[in-house]
Amino acid sequence: MRVDAHDLVLRYGDVTALDRMSFSLEPGKIYGLLGRNGSGKTSLLSVLAAFRKHSEGTVRVDGAPVFENRDVTRRVSLIRDTGETVDISSAEDALEFAKWLRPDWDAALAASLMDTFAINPKKEVSGMSKGQRSALGVIVGLAGRAPLTMFDESYLGMDAPARHAFYDALLADYMAHPRTIILSTHLIEEVSSLFEEVLIIDRGRLLVQEEAETLLSRGTSVTGPILQVDAFTEGMTVLGARELGPTKSAMVYGHLDDVRRKRAVESGLDLGPIAMQDLFVHLTGGPR
Amino acid sequence: MRFPSRLLAANMWFAVMLWAGYLVLVTVITLAVELFGELNQSAWEQATQLPRWYAFFTGVTLVRQFLPLYIAHGQTRREFGAQAAVTVALFAPFLSALITISYLLETALYGLLDRPQVISQAHLFTEPTQVPLVFAEYLLEFLVWIIGGSFIGAGFYRWGAGGLLTIPVGILLAVLAETATGGELRLPLLRVIDLNLSPSAAMTAGVGIGAFVLGLALTWPLIRDVPLRNKA
Known part of the structure; x- marks a missing residue:
């Protein structure tokens, strides 16, 4: 899906989290969204996923406004560390809800990833380790196959082998089912090889948007x-x-x-x- | 709009599990009173205090847990609002049916024990076997407590501690429901509020529908553009 933001502003009271940000993302690429703590990464992704309504400017996905627009939001997925998609009784229940609500849900991929990350479907999510909760989140994100899929540091809780399994799964599924993917991360070296294009933001402003090779x-x-x-x-x-x-x-x-x-x-x-x-x-x- | 089957199923399944456990507990207590004391009134009349709080927290959970889940899965707040309203409208009679069944099972138990199933407080019904009236009373009660929970839950989700401001409105809804069924809400300080209404089936239906619609109307402005929290 194509994303176009123009003069995007998001304010929390007196704090300006996004400050007149403009950019366009072509469909079918893996983007890296980099920024320091408090730079506005989560705010930006929250606006793109309609988790929040922006204060000013415009944001369009495939040419249509995002907020409260079901034709767009049902094709957009943002997986955060806060666990909105998984904090519901058992892992099995979380997958059932995802299957019910996500139009492009791939149950076979979800089952395969549950094996990869060794998650017991019957286990209560509240009793899971941080790494298991994160893994369940990325399973929901990948198997949802949303045309615009975003991960907001949602895999930081996973250990190194699990993170690499996630990167492999993401790349394999992206090759088989190309879509627009945005990865927000602090683990730049670990993930940078996946990026085709990079956006660096700081203090709510876009500093750089370039092809990864050009940036390097x-x-x-x-x-x-x-x-x-x-x-x-x-x-x-x-x-x-x-x-x-x-x-x-x-x-x-x-x-x-x-x-x-x-x-x-x-x-x-x-x-x-x-x-x-x-x-x-x-x-x-x-x-x- | 899609029928909220998953939302309903999730809540109904949990409710049945809780009810089964609670039914056993109330029965054990009833038998204990029979063995060690004097069983001379309905145990379920007292036992319905807890289910109303369960209904309240079901309402809170609808907003606190399922609203973020729905939005994170690409549904709109409008879609969630509609699905939640249908869920409440169907879940309340479901809970009421469980309570009605509980009274009937109690009737059978008291018959076996040859004890009177006396109803000691004012209700819409005078005998636990008046099934339509028992059902109507608890339907109204659960409708109001669930929607009150949703309203207060939405207030806290949106404003954090500022959600305290929604509590008086929630209490007012509960008082209205209790008064419309002739009951008495046993919460501290609430005896000073007495709307002094004479209960009837028509009034119960009117108050039930009115309180439900009012609760929805109050909750919708709180969630229609609510941002998802950045922290769990």
Whole structure:
């Protein structure tokens, strides 16, 4: 599903959570939504899923307004850590309600994922561990097959093997049933390989919206002898550097043109990609 | 609109389980009174205090638990409101039927024990075997308590502690229902409120429908654009 937001504003009393945010999302991609705590990620996703009514501006999904529009909302799914979709007696009951309310529900996928995450259908959700509740949430999100599916850090409670099982399941199901997926996360390095496009927001404003590859190309690691690295990076924005004996590795921000790349090679320097997380830290302004 | 079969089934199944347990408990207490004391009045007349609170919390749960569930599954608040209204309208008679059956089972038990099933308080009925009147009275009571629970639950869900403001309105609905059936609401301080109405079947029906519609009308503005909470 296509998403278009224009001058989107959301206020909680005196606090402006979304501040004139505008963007468009093409259908059939996996988007990463990155932002620091309190940047507005949950607020934005809540508006897109009609969990909240926005204060000003417009938000449209496939050209139609979202809030209280059943033709849109029934095709939108947001899974949050708060557990709206799972906090109901047993896991089996949660799946039954999802099956009843979700038009694209895939019961076979849900059953398969229940096995993958070793969740007992008869178990009361209130008696589950944090990781099991999170896993049940992502099962509901994936098996719901909503054309616009969003996960708001809903898998943070899962341990590393379970998270990787989720990433594998998400990618496999996305390949088989392409749809628009938005993943909001703090585990940037762990999930970034899934992103086709990235939105970075800060203080309720959109900082960056780019293809993941384009964003990554904005940063480069420069490795080689200390003097050559220092000479090469002089005047550039250096995000960080590490030294090991006579060798230095510096992360620089900004596009490197062919001339500079050629110069680096001639200086005996190695150029490589840097982590999305390092770019994120730089773009959102470092420690506060 | 889709019929709220899952919502009803979830609540009805839980209610039957609770009722079965409660029926056993009340019967055991009845037999204990027979063995160790003097059994001279209906036990179920006293036992109906708890079910009304169960009905109240069913109303609270409708908003607190099922509203977020519905919205998170892509339903609108309008759809939920309609499904919840139908659920209440069908769940209240279901609960009332369970209470009516309980009175009839008690009648059979008291017959076996050769004890009088005396009704000691003012009701719409004078004998527990007056099935339509027993059913009508508890139907009204459960309708009002469920919708009152929904209203107060919506107030707390929307405003947090500000939901306290909805409690007096909920109490007023309950007082109205009790008065319309000739009953007396045994809650602290409420004896000062006496609407002094003479109960009749017609009045019970009128008050029941009126209180139900009023409760819906009061609850809808609270949920029609309510945001889902960011914290569980």
